[in-house]
Amino acid sequence: MDDVFDLETLRHAARVAGFSWPDEELEAIHPAVQASLRLLATLETLPLDGVDPTTQYRIL
Amino acid sequence: MSADLAFASVIDLARMIGRKEVSPVDVVRAHLERIAALDGTLRAYITVCGDAALTAARAAESALAAGRPAGPLHGVPIALKDLYDTAGVRTTGGSKIFADRVPETDATVVRRLKEAGAIVLGKLHMVEFAYGPEGLNAHHGAPRNPWDADAERMPGGSSSGSGVAVAAGLAPAALGSDTGGSIRIPASLCGITGLKPTYGRVSRAGVLPLAWSMDHVGPMTRTVADAALLLRVMAGYDPADASTSVLPVPDYLAALTGGVKGLRVGLLRAYFLESATSEVRAAVEAAAKALEKAGAIVDEVALPSVAHVGAASYAVVASEALAYHTGLLKCRRADYDPEVRKRLQLGAFVTGAHYVRAQQVRALVRNDVDAALARRDVLLAPATPLTAPRLDERQTTLGDGPSEVRGALIRLTRPFNLSGHPACAVPCGFGAAGLPIGMQLVGRPFDEATVLRAADAYQRLTDWHTRRPVLA
Numbered sequence: 001m002d003d004v005f006d007l008e009t010l011r012h013a014a015r016v017a018g019f020s021w022p023d024e025e026l027e028a029i030h031p032a033v034q035a036s037l038r039l040l041a042t043l044e045t046l047p048l049d050g051v052d053p054t055t056q057y058r059i060l
Numbered sequence: 061m062s063a064d065l066a067f068a069s070v071i072d073l074a075r076m077i078g079r080k081e082v083s084p085v086d087v088v089r090a091h092l093e094r095i096a097a098l099d100g101t102l103r104a105y106i107t108v109c110g111d112a113a114l115t116a117a118r119a120a121e122s123a124l125a126a127g128r129p130a131g132p133l134h135g136v137p138i139a140l141k142d143l144y145d146t147a148g149v150r151t152t153g154g155s156k157i158f159a160d161r162v163p164e165t166d167a168t169v170v171r172r173l174k175e176a177g178a179i180v181l182g183k184l185h186m187v188e189f190a191y192g193p194e195g196l197n198a199h200h201g202a203p204r205n206p207w208d209a210d211a212e213r214m215p216g217g218s219s220s221g222s223g224v225a226v227a228a229g230l231a232p233a234a235l236g237s238d239t240g241g242s243i244r245i246p247a248s249l250c251g252i253t254g255l256k257p258t259y260g261r262v263s264r265a266g267v268l269p270l271a272w273s274m275d276h277v278g279p280m281t282r283t284v285a286d287a288a289l290l291l292r293v294m295a296g297y298d299p300a301d302a303s304t305s306v307l308p309v310p311d312y313l314a315a316l317t318g319g320v321k322g323l324r325v326g327l328l329r330a331y332f333l334e335s336a337t338s339e340v341r342a343a344v345e346a347a348a349k350a351l352e353k354a355g356a357i358v359d360e361v362a363l364p365s366v367a368h369v370g371a372a373s374y375a376v377v378a379s380e381a382l383a384y385h386t387g388l389l390k391c392r393r394a395d396y397d398p399e400v401r402k403r404l405q406l407g408a409f410v411t412g413a414h415y416v417r418a419q420q421v422r423a424l425v426r427n428d429v430d431a432a433l434a435r436r437d438v439l440l441a442p443a444t445p446l447t448a449p450r451l452d453e454r455q456t457t458l459g460d461g462p463s464e465v466r467g468a469l470i471r472l473t474r475p476f477n478l479s480g481h482p483a484c485a486v487p488c489g490f491g492a493a494g495l496p497i498g499m500q501l502v503g504r505p506f507d508e509a510t511v512l513r514a515a516d517a518y519q520r521l522t523d524w525h526t527r528r529p530v531l532a
Contacts (some may be wrong), residue, residue, distance in 0.1 A: 009411075017408035019389065029402050033409050036378070039371045040410065043417040045092035046368060054426065 005034055065090050065530060066229035070136055071287040073232055074177075077135040080124065084135030084179065088117040091181055093138050095230050098531055103203045104225035105235070106142045109149060113137060116179040118384030119392070132289060134177030139231035141219050142183040143190060143268035144170050144277075153268045154186040154218075156199045157388060157395045167266025168301065169277060169294045169378035171234065176293045181231055184221030185384045188397040190237055191268040191381060191404070193245050193469040194221030196451065198397040205250060205448045206529040207495050213448040216469065218270075222280045223250035227532060233281045233290060239270045240373060241473025243278050244485035248443035248498025251487045253515070253525065254280045255287045256473075258505045259480035260305040262291070271380035272303075274373070274477045281527060284486060284516040288312035291508060307506055315509035316516040321355030323514055324436040330362040332441035332472055335460045343489030343497040344442050350521050351440075351514070361432045361439065363426040369475045372425070375410050375418035376478070382407030390481040416425035425529075426479040433481075433504050438514045442472055443485040482516045487524040496524070 010026050010033060031043075065087065068076070076082045092110050099105050120135040145163035152158045158164045166174065174180070185203045187195060195217035196202045203220045206228040207211035215224045219236030223246025226234050236243040238256040247254025261445065262277050269275055295309045298416035327333070327348050333341050352358045385404050393401060432439055434439075440516050445458050449465050456465050463471075476483045481504050489497040501518075503511035519525050 014405075014408055019405075019408055021393070025401075025405070029405050030185070032402060032406055034062065036374065036406050037409065039374060040414045041398050042368065043375065043414060043421065046417070046421065048417060048420040048424075051420045051423055053416050054422040057420070 005030070005037065065330070065336045066094055067282070068232065068444040069283050070133070070232045070281060071289060073136045074133060074194060077124070078129060084117040084120040084124070085114065087135065088113045088137050088179055088181070091231065095181070097397060098228060099230060102206060102224050102228055102230070103137070103201055103444065104184055104221040104228065104230050105182045105222070106152060106154070106185055106200060107150060109180055112149070113179050113181050117176055120177065126442050130175065130177035131293070132176055133173060133293060135179065136232060137179045137181045138173060139181045139184050139222070139225050139234045140170065141186050141222050141234065141236050142184060143237060144235060145266035146183065148171055148181065149183065151183065151268070153190070154188045154197055154200060157392045163266070165266065168263040168298045170266065171442060172293055182232060184219070184225055186220055186343035187218035188400045189268065189385070190218040190239060190242055191400045192216050193241060193466060195246060196399070198399065202451055206531060207251060207448065212451045213495065214249060214451055216249035216444070216448065218242040219280065223252060224282050225252070226252045226282060227529060229528070233279060233286055236278060236280045237267060238276045238278060238477065239274045239377060240470045243280055244443045244483060244498070244500055245469050247280055247485040249448040249496065251496030251498070251524070251527065252280060252282055253284050254278070254485045255286050255291060255508070255512070256476065257291060257295065257482045258482045260303050261482070261506060261508065262294050263301040263304050265298055265300035269384055271377040273380060274377055276477065277374060283324050284484065284512055284519050285313065285316055287484065288316060288512045288516070305506065310509050312509055313511050315513050316381055317513060318517055318520050319355070320514060320517045321353055323351070323356040323438070323516070325351055325356045326356045326361035326432050326436040326439045327358055328363065328439055328441040329360050331366045335458045336445040339491045340442050340447070340497050341447055341459060342532070344440065344499045347422065347488040347499055347518060348440055351518060354517065354521055361436065363425070363428040363432060363475065365421065366429050366475050368421045369425055369478055370419040370471070372421035373474045373478050375414045376422070378403070378410050379415045391468045423477050425475060429476070429479045429481050429502070437503070437510050439502040441500055441502070444469055445472055445494065447491040447495035449496060476502055481505060482511050484511050485517050486518060488522070489524060490527070
């Protein structure tokens with residue numbers, strides 16, 4: 001994960017998302033992006049087959 | 061201003077005003093004087109509506125003299141987190157980006173409170189766009205926790221000014237909002253009562269969003285009874301908010317019987333008590349014993365999926381917050397608090413697949429909480445695992461090891477934002493440094509009445525909620 005998201009990848013991913021942020025800001029968030037991607041990766045390890053995503057928040 | 065009036069409850073103020081024992085003008089003026097004397101240090105308010113509040117108070121006095129009280133809050137002053145739209149009064153969201161934003165209409169709950177007779181004292185400090193639990197704000201400075209203003213302790217956020225104002229007697233009650241704990245965290249750190257109702261119980265129309273599917277709005281007060289009164293006024297279906305429920309709104313005050321005999325309480329030890337510091341754990345365990353001694357049936361219960369709440373909450377909040385802020389981030393990026401901008405920018409790296417998996421986890425968490433409540437009336441846990449950190453503190457040590465302060469503060473509250481269940485934070489002790497400790501009671505969807513009954517019964521058994529900070 002750390003190797004995949006270098007600054008150039010980060011810059012590209014931000015552009016794909018529609019943003020053009022200066023390198024100093026991307027460098028500043030780089031460690032946090034790595035940490036958040038590690039956190040999000042845990043979602044992919046969960047046995048969620050057969051679990052419907054929540055789509056309606058009004059309980060009643 | 062007498063300390064009695066500064067710390068009178070909403071219910072007592074309404075009663076005294078109704079009996080003409082005190083004038084709404086005197087009550088409003090007294091609070092304005094206290095704000096003038098103390099808020100330079102505490103910084104609870106962004107905008108004080110002094111003239112408008114006095115004008116409204118005079119009108120309330122006249123209406124009362126004419127035998128036309130508006131409702132159960134007639135003449136009672138309240139204050140609003142500065143993300144509630146107020147007609148003709150700027151609503152900044154705690155940001156300089158919205159420094160000159162003046163709404164044309166009131167948020168639905170503000171309108172309902174005014175129709176019930178409440179008078180708006182002012183707009184309260186908050187974390188920029190409600191995105192952070194510490195209570196810090198680079199533009200406005202951080203409000204000071206009144207329990208240790210000298211040591212510059214965090215008030216908690218994001219409803220930082222709401223917590224400080226109510227704890228310090230600068231308002232009898234305030235409104236906050238809670239996306240990951242932003243009502244319950246400042247309530248816990250400032251030693252007051254904070255209610256996050258069920259998702260859909262109270263309209264969010266006219267309230268600046270952080271994350272639509274996680275945002276809840278609710279009252280912050282010094283007593284549970286006051287929260288019950290405010291909730292009764294605020295709650296109910298609103299055609300302007302499609303998430304609101306059509307369920308009738310019960311009389312929450314009438315539900316406060318004072319008794320807990322036979323009430324089934326599930327104490328959340330794994331993840332919740334286990335992560336708390338020893339003094340917080342001891343205080344919450346003592347609260348469980350107090351409820352048990354009063355007739356409640358206490359057992360322990362766990363939420364198996366709770367360990368995944370952090371990742372799921374992050375994916376949902378980061379995605380939804382970025383969606384709201386995309387346009388502003390493109391044209392006003394430099395005007396954001398750098399910390400908040402960073403949090404928003406991180407949302408760009410959350411994929412749609414992450415978001416959907418987070419919603420799957422959300423279903424698991426909701427099922428877990430429902431299952432725990434299937435044979436229990438309420439769940440009991442710490443509201444925060446620690447007392448108020450210093451403003452410059454970034455790392456701390458919890459019961460289960462080291463943690464970033466930010467993550468520690470939201471760890472125990474956000475499961476119930478993800479699940480949508482109602483949760484009420486109340487003070488349950490004081491730590492060695494003299495700082496308040498908060499616990500939370502969690503109930504079934506739309507069963508705020510039972511949550512409030514349990515929390516009120518606890519306040520009748522204890523006096524933590526009656527203690528006041530010493531202010532110069």
